[in-house]
Each structure stands twice: as C-alpha cells, then as structure tokens.
Amino acid sequence: MEESTYRSHLLICCGTDCVSSGCEEIKSALEEELANNDLADEVKVIETGCHGFCEKGPVIIAYPEGVCYCELEPFDMAVIVKEHILNGRIIDELLYQEPLTEESISSYKELDFYSKQQRIALANCGYIDPEEIDDYIANDGYEALGRVLTEMTSQEVIEEVKDAGLRGRGGGGFPTGLKWQFAHDAESDKKYIICNADEGDPGAFMDRSLLEGDPHRIIEGMIIGGYAIGADEGYIYVRAEYPLAIERLQKAIDQAEEYGLLGEDIFSSSFDFKLQIKEGAGAFVCGEETALMASIEGKRGMPNPRPPYPAQKGLWGQPSNINNVETYANIPYIMLNGAEDFSSIGTEGSAGTKVFALTGNINNTGLAEVPMGITMREIIYDVAGGISDGKEFKAVQIGGPSGGCLPKDKLDLPVDYDSLIDAGVMMGSGGLVVMDEDICMVDVARFFLDFTQSESCGKCTPCREGTKRMLEILERITFGEGEEGDIELLKELSQNIKDTSLCGLGQTAPNPVLSTLEYFEDEYKAHIYEQTCPGGICQNLLGDYIINQDCIGCTTCIDTCPVDAVTGEKGEVHEIALDLCIACGTCVDDCPVDAIVQE
Amino acid sequence: MDCCTCNESDKSRQEYLAPLQTILDGYEGKEKDLIPILQESQEEYGYLAEEVLKEIASNLDLSFGQVYGVVTFYSQFHLEPRGENVIRICMGTACHVKGGDKILDKLKEELEIDDGETTDDLKFTLEAVACIGACGLAPVIMINDNTHGRLVPKDIPEILTQYE
Numbered sequence: 001m002e003e004s005t006y007r008s009h010l011l012i013c014c015g016t017d018c019v020s021s022g023c024e025e026i027k028s029a030l031e032e033e034l035a036n037n038d039l040a041d042e043v044k045v046i047e048t049g050c051h052g053f054c055e056k057g058p059v060i061i062a063y064p065e066g067v068c069y070c071e072l073e074p075f076d077m078a079v080i081v082k083e084h085i086l087n088g089r090i091i092d093e094l095l096y097q098e099p100l101t102e103e104s105i106s107s108y109k110e111l112d113f114y115s116k117q118q119r120i121a122l123a124n125c126g127y128i129d130p131e132e133i134d135d136y137i138a139n140d141g142y143e144a145l146g147r148v149l150t151e152m153t154s155q156e157v158i159e160e161v162k163d164a165g166l167r168g169r170g171g172g173g174f175p176t177g178l179k180w181q182f183a184h185d186a187e188s189d190k191k192y193i194i195c196n197a198d199e200g201d202p203g204a205f206m207d208r209s210l211l212e213g214d215p216h217r218i219i220e221g222m223i224i225g226g227y228a229i230g231a232d233e234g235y236i237y238v239r240a241e242y243p244l245a246i247e248r249l250q251k252a253i254d255q256a257e258e259y260g261l262l263g264e265d266i267f268s269s270s271f272d273f274k275l276q277i278k279e280g281a282g283a284f285v286c287g288e289e290t291a292l293m294a295s296i297e298g299k300r301g302m303p304n305p306r307p308p309y310p311a312q313k314g315l316w317g318q319p320s321n322i323n324n325v326e327t328y329a330n331i332p333y334i335m336l337n338g339a340e341d342f343s344s345i346g347t348e349g350s351a352g353t354k355v356f357a358l359t360g361n362i363n364n365t366g367l368a369e370v371p372m373g374i375t376m377r378e379i380i381y382d383v384a385g386g387i388s389d390g391k392e393f394k395a396v397q398i399g400g401p402s403g404g405c406l407p408k409d410k411l412d413l414p415v416d417y418d419s420l421i422d423a424g425v426m427m428g429s430g431g432l433v434v435m436d437e438d439i440c441m442v443d444v445a446r447f448f449l450d451f452t453q454s455e456s457c458g459k460c461t462p463c464r465e466g467t468k469r470m471l472e473i474l475e476r477i478t479f480g481e482g483e484e485g486d487i488e489l490l491k492e493l494s495q496n497i498k499d500t501s502l503c504g505l506g507q508t509a510p511n512p513v514l515s516t517l518e519y520f521e522d523e524y525k526a527h528i529y530e531q532t533c534p535g536g537i538c539q540n541l542l543g544d545y546i547i548n549q550d551c552i553g554c555t556t557c558i559d560t561c562p563v564d565a566v567t568g569e570k571g572e573v574h575e576i577a578l579d580l581c582i583a584c585g586t587c588v589d590d591c592p593v594d595a596i597v598q599e
Numbered sequence: 600m601d602c603c604t605c606n607e608s609d610k611s612r613q614e615y616l617a618p619l620q621t622i623l624d625g626y627e628g629k630e631k632d633l634i635p636i637l638q639e640s641q642e643e644y645g646y647l648a649e650e651v652l653k654e655i656a657s658n659l660d661l662s663f664g665q666v667y668g669v670v671t672f673y674s675q676f677h678l679e680p681r682g683e684n685v686i687r688i689c690m691g692t693a694c695h696v697k698g699g700d701k702i703l704d705k706l707k708e709e710l711e712i713d714d715g716e717t718t719d720d721l722k723f724t725l726e727a728v729a730c731i732g733a734c735g736l737a738p739v740i741m742i743n744d745n746t747h748g749r750l751v752p753k754d755i756p757e758i759l760t761q762y763e
Binding site for chain 1: 629630631632633634635637638668669672673674675676690691692693695696697698701704708728729730731732733734735736737739744745746747748751752753
C-alpha cells in the first residue's frame, strides 16, 4: 500500500458479487459518516477488487489492524466510524463467526478461509485500488517488466518460465514455457499474443475477479509474453457478460499507455507493444483457442482442426500465442522472484498455486488461491468452511463441463493436474462446486450435457449429434424411463465422442457422465431398475407430497399454493388434495417446520 | 420483420439508418470490425433488423449470408425486438444446485411467457443464460444491469414490480 499520512485505510470490496450485495451504498454511507466527523483527511476509503469472501459480502477490511467486518449494511457505518475509528474498539457484532466454533474472528489473516491460502495471482486483489496504476506500481508492479526489457533476452525469459514449471491455468495444463518457445521459434514479421478471458464454465469466476481486482498484472504478464515470443500486438478476449472487468481493463490499458508502459520503445528498450480488448458475443465454444481467434477475426466462432497450431498459424494466419488470464497473472511473480522460488510452491509436476471459485452447498462461497497439491478435504472443510446447513458431503464437481465429479473417498486426493486426470476428472479453469446429500448425480450429469449440447457449435458430427443422443438418454433416465442397456450405451457413446470430436469442447463433453458413472453408478441403476431417485431431485421418480404430524397449522402453505390444493384450519394439521397438487414444491420451500415431504 | 417504415420511402429509411452510418464511420470497414459493429448497432436499435444487417454487409463488403451467419451464431445478438427490461436468469452449476430452475418456473408463471420470449407489452424479455459468474449469490438473476441474488421463488413478484 502506498505510504501516506492517513491513519486508517478502509478497503471496501467492490467485486461484482459485492456490488450486487450493495457495496456502493456502503461506501457512500461511510464517506458521509467520515465527513460528518471531520475524518475525511485521516481515513482513506479504497474501492478494491474481490477479497474472495463473497459469501459474507459486503466486506470491509480495516488497516492497519487488518480487521475484517462482513455482511455490512449502510447503517453499520456510523458504528464503524464511532467505535472502530474514533474509540479504537473492535466491533464484535460485525466480525465473522467461524461456522463450527461460532468464535468471532477479528483479523482476516486468522480466518480459516484465508489462512490456508497462498496468494500469487490474487496477491493484490482486495488490497489495491484496481483503477489506480500507482497503487499497482507501489506494490512492485511493472518492476518485472522493467527487468525483463532491460536485462533479459527473449530466450532467457522463456527459459525462466520453463524452469518455473508453470502450466496453463485455463484447464489443459500445457507447459507455458514450451508454448512460448513454439511461438518464439516460428518465423514471421508479425506475431500476436492473446489472452483468453472468455470464462464460460458455469460456476467459474476466477478470471473475472482477477481482471476486476488487478488488471495491470494481466497487462504486465502479456507484455512480457509479447516480448518473449516477439509479438508487438496483443488482444484480450473478454466475455461481454463481464462489463465491470471490461471497464477496469480499459482504464488500466489507458493508464499504462499514458505511463509509456504500452506503446513504442517501452523502457527505452526499442520494444513496441500495443494491446486491445475484444468483447465476446456469447458463445461458450469461443473459449477454445482456434474458435476464439476466428471470433476476433469477425467470423463465427468455430474451431479449426489442429495442426497447424496457433504457434505456427494463428490469428490472421500469423504465429500466435494464447494463454489464460491466470497464467499471465503468474508471470510477473516468476520474473521478479525467479523460477526456483515459484517451483518450490506446489508439487513437482504442478508448480505454483491455483485459484478456485468455491460455490455450491458450502459455508464460505468465494474465491481462494491455494498451493497445488493441497487436498480436496482441506479446500472444502478448511477454506470453504464445510457443508452448509449441517448436511453431508456427497460430491464435488471440478473442471466445469469438461471435468467431473469426485465422491467422498477421493477427498484426500491432492489437487494437482496429474492426480486429477488419474481420478478421471480434470483441473479445468478452477470452478469447484460442492454438492450435499440432496443432489442427484444423474441430474448433475444431465445438467452438464444439456449445457455442452446447447453450446456445441455444430461443426463436427460426434459433438453435435453425439451429445444430443447422450442427453436424450439421460433425460429418459431422470424421467423414470431408463432402460436396460442405457448405461452401456452411454459409455460407448462417450468413448466415441471423446475419440473423434474436433475440439476440446466435444472431447471433454462426456467427462461429467463418465465420472458420475464411475463413482455413482448405483444412482443410475436406482433410477433405471428401481425407479427411485436417491437424491430426491427427479420429480417423476418421487412420490406424492404429504403433510406429516409436524405441521403446526400456520396456514403458510394454504396461502402460497398456486393451485389451492392445501386445505385445513389454523392450528390443525393441513392436508394436500392429491388430485389438485401439481408437485411444484412451493409449499415445501415455504413450510417453517419442514412438515411437507414426499412419500 | 421489416423495420416498419423503411420500405415506404427512401427518406425514412435514411433516417432510420442514420445512427448506423455514424457507427460505421467509426470503423475501418474490415471484417474484423463486424462483431463490434453488430454490438454497437444492437445497443442503438435494441435489436438487429434485416435492413441494418444489409447495410452492414454492404459496408464491410461481406455477403448478407456471412453477416446473418455471425449474428445467429452468437447468443448476444437478436433479430426480433426485445423487451424494455431483459431478465437474464442464471442456469449455471451453482444456481442449479441452489434451485435456479424454481426461480425460472416462477418467472415464467408471473410473466406468462416462456424462456426466450418477450411479453406482449414489450416490458420484459426472459432469457435463461449459462452462467453470469456471480455464483456466490446463487441463485441469481440479472435484470438489465442489476443483479438480484440469493433468491427464493416468492421474492420474484416484488422484484418485478420494481421494473413495471
């Protein structure tokens, strides 16, 4: 943080989730309260990117103490100014409580959520103002670039990245240094470097948070990459669904240009580099590198067969290198601290850290960066705070639509590229969706197939037709119309689609089905042969709704039932008329004592 | 879906296309500009009418088919007029796990339209989308640029009245 005369800094998280939770109102209330107390010159309010603790937003971290206040409301600001700032007392009621021990935690570093994390890519996220280049520079920003451009040859940069053992964070895990070497070795007057920020996996928001929270780090990583491969032009391809990321990135590019960090003769090194943003237009397949380049060219975003690889023939037929947002975010750290430092973090085959978006049935939804090799159990129970509502863990979905589901007995699996592949799933871009006992694994597989099927671009037959056939089978099973032989047919189709699809979308589309078949085949069998859904999700396989003796006669369900199927007197057990009931489940959600169940 | 007046006289057609001309003037007229031009045009007109697409095609020296192909490929582009308020409901994994489809059902019921449709009074368009990346707030919907998160079905009617 910049040296200053302020006695306190209040960092407000203004990532997308916290904006939705109302951080703008918090900020204006806080500023007003500070002004009222003549503190505006003594306390600085800083809007930062995502702190990662989305579950408890809006969040404020108060420095120098590092106290973390969460789930704030505008009226809490008066208390913070009066108690924390003026009286120097920590306000217990606004602190985070550990879900298991109910202990209030004051310093954010002591939160389990943060203590197991190791932040490289996210080092500045939630700590600096992403709209101020000076904040980034004050935290060693662009120092790596200066060193690279004035002291290193392009080959030395590539060697450093190779030695660091950095692998692509977009999912595939291809060694970054090697990729750069291919693009470097291709001969051409014109080369391009591209950043893939088309984060389309459902349940993933790592790239969005990085771009919103520390855009300069990505820019610095890309300029270094451009120097290494010999490109003087770069594109950042961002989803149009991320307006805040685009806005902050554009601001950062403008500032870097103003400071001479982008443009001609950067650091008087005679290296020129320009960078621009390309907005996506809503097509998941554009996350595939050849499709993404077609989209930049203004075409339908459909993949092309490889070889030729982008390193030989990429954007507009020129050698091009394409990496993911998080991959670039690691580059300045490697250049500044050296390959040895970086490769000492994580495991032998998977160096460094990985950022995960933690979602689903857990206590601490949010963004976390952990060293590779940490176990799934540590991520779910320590960082994410365990399963919410006191329920049982059933499965964790990793890697989005290209990944798969892991069961309870894989919880001690180390999370690194190779262990995950061995277990039949993949790292993917970093979405981790935790599921409790009330989830149906066949329905989860159907959900992902439904997604990949509708996002299939239609260019190659195995993906276009194969995923459709698989989806039809899964739908039949969840409707209670599964037949003998369905499981075998799913396995056969999966293998064919994996072997023959044109691009990564099709080649990985069957993974959610294969992994659930491997670990949860019993559930498929229960649907097909016993006509039951163990997770209690597939409506056709569940019995009628009834109200049991726990009913307190509060009449809530009578009021909310859309078809007036519930009757009864206040204070007496109510009843559902089965001929009228449409099994919509509204009453189940509204019942205060969970007295409505399916037989 | 001819744009109402543009076939009637040259003058009104020109008037209709004047904003498009300004947009086109801001670009070099190359194929790589197609998607940004379509995005800006849709921002201006609310949707992409046939007349607009024809004009863009001729300006970029592309066939109408090429432009139409790009427009129909990307889910962001629309060939029909859209509602004043666009409701995007997240169908991502986290939202699915937390009951997103119940929110969708409630919206369909309240608005009496199906996914992808627009109400007759052009007030609302309902659109199920893959993931809007606000998984921490699941289940979540976005109305225009506003995100509404951690929803249960009964929250929906009140939220809708804010936009009526």
